Amino acid sequence: MSHHSPNDLNAFWMPFTANRQFKKQPRMFVAADGMYYTTNDNRKILDGTAGLWCCNAGHKRPKIVEAVQKQVAELDYAPAFQMGHPKAFELANRLIDIAPDHMEHVFYTNSGSESVETALKIALAYHRARGDAGRTRLIGRERGYHGVNFGGISVGGIVNNRKFFGSLLTGVDHLPHTHLPDRNAFTRGQPEHGAYLADDLERIVSLHGAETIAAVIVEPMAGSTGVLLPPKGYLERLREICTRHGILLIFDEVITGFGRLGAGFGADYFGVKPDLMTTAKGLTNGVVPMGAVFATAEIHDAFMTGLENAIELFHGYTYSGNPIAAAAGLATLDTYRDERLFERAADLASYWEDMLHGLKGLPHVIDVRNLGLIGAIELEPIAGKPTERAFNAFLKSYDKGLLIRTTGDIIALSPPLIIEKHEIDRIGETLSEVLGQIE
Numbered sequence: 001m002s003h004h005s006p007n008d009l010n011a012f013w014m015p016f017t018a019n020r021q022f023k024k025q026p027r028m029f030v031a032a033d034g035m036y037y038t039t040n041d042n043r044k045i046l047d048g049t050a051g052l053w054c055c056n057a058g059h060k061r062p063k064i065v066e067a068v069q070k071q072v073a074e075l076d077y078a079p080a081f082q083m084g085h086p087k088a089f090e091l092a093n094r095l096i097d098i099a100p101d102h103m104e105h106v107f108y109t110n111s112g113s114e115s116v117e118t119a120l121k122i123a124l125a126y127h128r129a130r131g132d133a134g135r136t137r138l139i140g141r142e143r144g145y146h147g148v149n150f151g152g153i154s155v156g157g158i159v160n161n162r163k164f165f166g167s168l169l170t171g172v173d174h175l176p177h178t179h180l181p182d183r184n185a186f187t188r189g190q191p192e193h194g195a196y197l198a199d200d201l202e203r204i205v206s207l208h209g210a211e212t213i214a215a216v217i218v219e220p221m222a223g224s225t226g227v228l229l230p231p232k233g234y235l236e237r238l239r240e241i242c243t244r245h246g247i248l249l250i251f252d253e254v255i256t257g258f259g260r261l262g263a264g265f266g267a268d269y270f271g272v273k274p275d276l277m278t279t280a281k282g283l284t285n286g287v288v289p290m291g292a293v294f295a296t297a298e299i300h301d302a303f304m305t306g307l308e309n310a311i312e313l314f315h316g317y318t319y320s321g322n323p324i325a326a327a328a329g330l331a332t333l334d335t336y337r338d339e340r341l342f343e344r345a346a347d348l349a350s351y352w353e354d355m356l357h358g359l360k361g362l363p364h365v366i367d368v369r370n371l372g373l374i375g376a377i378e379l380e381p382i383a384g385k386p387t388e389r390a391f392n393a394f395l396k397s398y399d400k401g402l403l404i405r406t407t408g409d410i411i412a413l414s415p416p417l418i419i420e421k422h423e424i425d426r427i428g429e430t431l432s433e434v435l436g437q438i439e
């Protein structure tokens with residue numbers, strides 16, 4: 001058996017990564033604190049993306065560090081099925097306290113992808129429990145991202161996440177995405193124009209019959225595809241059409257949840273009540289993998305019938321609600337509350353917006369989109385080399401000490417909610433330099 005040296009890069013098959021490019025020019029973080037990562041060559045990098053949209057409270061936050069250290073030394077793991085541990089229940093109560101008021105139950109998962117699978121299965125099983133077994137169709141949206149499991153890529157609308165994975169993706173329709181560059185480019189916040197796009201749901205309903213449709217799943221604001229905003233009135237229309245036809249509305253809040261928009265959840269920010277909400281990321285500040293599906297009493301109680309000793313929902317994970325994730329979640333919610341980070345994000349949103357829209361007119365910038373503490377700068381692709389320009393901006397920004405995300409030719413930004421104004425300025429200055437230097 002051959003022995004590999006610890007820093008041999010070959011064995012690790014990296015996710016959503018240009019593996020060959022990375023392994024030629026590795027980019028390694030070895031520490032993190034507050035707003036900054038430290039690289040293995042001891043450079044400080046400003047975290048413009050809160051890790052992967054998940055470290056909403058920033059890094060190395062004392063309450064979270066302490067809670068995880070203490071928990072792992074006390075109750076490291078408890079069986080998730082037919083057994084419990086107090087923190088899972090305590091966290092569920094805390095989550096329901098900050099969730100939109102019609103949400104009354106939480107089902108734990110370990111990621112956003114698992115939250116999506118869980119929500120889709122609950123939606124299908126809910127209709128069956130009510131005698132509506134014919135409601136099996138699911139409706140997603142073009143350019144939607146709902147993780148990488150088979151349910152998520154079926155309802156998802158990002159072609160590269162689907163086309164390599166075969167034929168299981170059936171029984172699903174897609175609404176049109178909400179990007180109208182001709183009308184809405186450089187809009188500050190939510191566009192006025194485009195609510196009518198929700199009416200396509202009526203077309204899908206009349207095509208299949210409402211009695212065949214279980215749920216619609218959308219991100220209140222589409223993140224991974226490059227930050228597409230819901231036009232004013234759009235989500236309200238989706239809600240109204242779903243209600244009228246007995247179709248469940250699922251908000252995928254993996255990115256928009258836990259303060260990202262300056263409110264607890266997208267549902268709060270937009271004032272629209274979904275029937276199910278999927279979350280992960282900010283739930284534990286990215287420190288321990290955990291997701292949670294929020295459900296109304298109406299949905300939960302539809303399962304609570306029949307023999308009391310019988311399992312009501314045949315679904316769950318070994319790590320559902322595990323003690324260390326629950327401890328991290330509780331300390332994370334404490335940190336959000338004690339530092340008023342959701343309100344802080346709302347207070348900073350206009351300063352953030354001004355920085356972003358100040359980039360208009362820089363080379364290659366064809367659109368700027370923003371909401372809360374999320375931003376996107378869309379670049380003109382290099383002819384024949386899609387994604388190249390944005391990827392070069394990512395590499396150049398990293399060299400200049402700023403971490404950004406790119407998807408396609410779009411730069412996406414989602415800093416921790418603890419960001420200071422001078423750090424917002426620094427993001428703008430760095431991106432101005434980068435966009436002036438790349439081809």
Ligand SMILES: Cc1ncc(COP(=O)(O)O)c(CNc2cccc(C(=O)O)c2)c1O
Nearest residue numbers: 052111112113145146147224252254255405
């Ligand atoms: C709306 C939504 N739903 C589900 C997932 C899947 O979550 P997990 O990865 O934990 O299984 C996500 C995740 N979104 C995500 C993850 C990683 C990177 C980026 C990016 O846009 O750069 C976005 C998401 O944004």
